[in-house]
Every structure is written in C-alpha cells, then in structure tokens.
Amino acid sequence: MSGRLNWLRAGVLGANDGIVSTAALVVGVAGATSETAPIFAAGIAGLVGGAISMALGEYVSVSSQSDSQRAMIAKERRELVEDPAAELIELAGLYERRGLSPETARRVAEELTEHDVVAAHLEAELGLTEDEVVSPLAAAGASALAFTIGALLPLLAILLPPADIRVPVTFAAVLIALALTGYLSARLGDSPPLRPMVRIVVGGALALIATFTVGSLLGVSGAV
Numbered sequence: 548m549s550g551r552l553n554w555l556r557a558g559v560l561g562a563n564d565g566i567v568s569t570a571a572l573v574v575g576v577a578g579a580t581s582e583t584a585p586i587f588a589a590g591i592a593g594l595v596g597g598a599i600s601m602a603l604g605e606y607v608s609v610s611s612q613s614d615s616q617r618a619m620i621a622k623e624r625r626e627l628v629e630d631p632a633a634e635l636i637e638l639a640g641l642y643e644r645r646g647l648s649p650e651t652a653r654r655v656a657e658e659l660t661e662h663d664v665v666a667a668h669l670e671a672e673l674g675l676t677e678d679e680v681v682s683p684l685a686a687a688g689a690s691a692l693a694f695t696i697g698a699l700l701p702l703l704a705i706l707l708p709p710a711d712i713r714v715p716v717t718f719a720a721v722l723i724a725l726a727l728t729g730y731l732s733a734r735l736g737d738s739p740p741l742r743p744m745v746r747i748v749v750g751g752a753l754a755l756i757a758t759f760t761v762g763s764l765l766g767v768s769g770a771v
Contacts, residue, residue: 556735557686558693561601563728565697567751569593570721571758573705574714578762581710590705594698602691609686616680623668634668635660641671700724718755725751 572593576586627634635656642652659667669675704720705713729744 556732558689559728559731559735561690561693562697563725563732563747564601565594565597565694566700566721566724566728567754568597569698570701570704570717570751571754573701574717574755575758575762577705577714577717578759579766583706583710586705590698590702594695594702597698598691598694601694602687605690606683606687609681610683613681613683616675619673619675620665620669620680623672624665627664627668631664634664638668638671697724697728714759718752721751721755722748 569590573586573590576589580586638660639649639652639656642655643649647655656667659671666676701717701721704717708716725747726744729747730740732747733740733743
C-alpha cells in the first residue's frame with residue numbers, strides 16, 4: 548500500500564507539472580497572438596518536450612536508486628555466504644535493540660533465517676525486500692504519462708473555446724485542476740488540504756499571469 552501511494556503521489560505531482568508548464572506556455576503565446584496555429588504548435592511542443600524531459604529525469608533518478616538497492620542486496624548476499632554465523636548474531640542484535648529479550652531475539656533470528664535468510668536480513672537491516680527494487684523504465688513511463696495527462700487539459704482548454712474567451716476559460720480550467728491536484732496530494736499525505744490547495748493555486752495563477760503578461764507585451768511591441 549505504501550508503494551502504491553508513493554506511485555500515486557508521484558503521478559499527481561507529474562500531472563501538476565504538466566498542467567502548470569503547458570498552461571503557462573500556451574497562455575503566454577495566446578497573450579502574443581490570437582491565431583490558433585502558433586498556440587497549438589507551442590502546446591504540442593511543450594507537451595512532448597515536457598513528457599520526454601520528465602521521463603528522462605525520472606529514469607536517471609530511479610536508475611541510481613535501483614543500482615544502489617541492487618548493490619546493497621548483493622553485498623548482503625555476499626556477507627551471508629562468507630560469514631553466516633556473524634550475520635546471525637547481527638540479526639539477533641537488531642531484534643534485541645528493538646526491545647526483544649536476548650533469548651527471544653536469538654530465536655526469532657534463527658527462525659527467520661531458516662525461512663528466508665536473505666529476506667530476513669534485508670528487512671531487518673535495510674527495510675527492503677527484493678520485490679521493492681524500483682524499475683527505472685516503469686517510473687519513466689508513469690512520469691511521462693502523468694505529465695501528458697496533465698498537459699492535455701490546458702491544451703484542450705485553450706484550443707476548444709472561441710478566441711475571445713479562450714484565455715479566461717484556460718485560467719479557470721487550470722486553477723480548478725490545480726486545486727484538485729493540491730487536494731489529492733494533501734489527502735495522500737494525510738494532511739489538511741486547504742493550505743496545499745492555496746499554495747498550488749496561487750503559484751499556478753502567478754505563473755499564468757506572468758507568462759500572459761510577457762506574451763501580451765511582446766505582441767503589442769511587435770516582437771512576435
């Protein structure tokens with residue numbers, strides 16, 4: 548359950564990144580021009596580039612974590628082969644430090660060793676199981692998918708309405724979506740939702756206002 552919640556939390560944050568970055572991009576272009584083609588091109592470029600960037604970043608980060616986890620597992624296996632008696636004493640000591648009596652700790656260590664010696668040491672020493680080794684490809688795919696889903700909302704919000712209301716509609720859709728992601732993030736973390744929602748909505752609104760202002764100034768000045 549903890550692992551699933553972590554994945555879900557990462558997905559919510561990835562979608563939030565897609566919403567904010569793509570919305571800021573298309574709103575900025577909309578501030579400079581009312582033509583649909585440049586807005587569409589900028590939005591698609593932002594979606595594709597952002598999704599690839601998120602996937603690459605997640606792949607590199609999770610690859611490092613996965614390599615570290617595998618190295619720790621290999622080290623533990625090697626130590627168990629080289630000196631199993633010392634490892635048993637170490638395992639019993641770990642359970643003693645958790646509050647068990649020496650006799651009970653020794654018995655627990657022996658029974659867990661008989662059942663699955665590698666799993667016993669990984670859980671007690673590292674808080675890890677071999678099934679929990681993270682997959683870089685899965686993390687990269689999930690990150691790219693979450694970003695894409697988030698990015699589609701502002702892209703559709705700015706392309707579907709008539710030109711004269713597309714910016715207000717996009718502002719409204721994005722801020723509602725950000726409020727929802729803030730709420731979900733708070734609930735997943737078992738924290739009160741109001742402050743996270745306010746933070747994320749205010750931050751998103753400032754990003755939209757800033758990019759729209761820049762786009763409008765460039766459009767008025769004839770720079771674009």
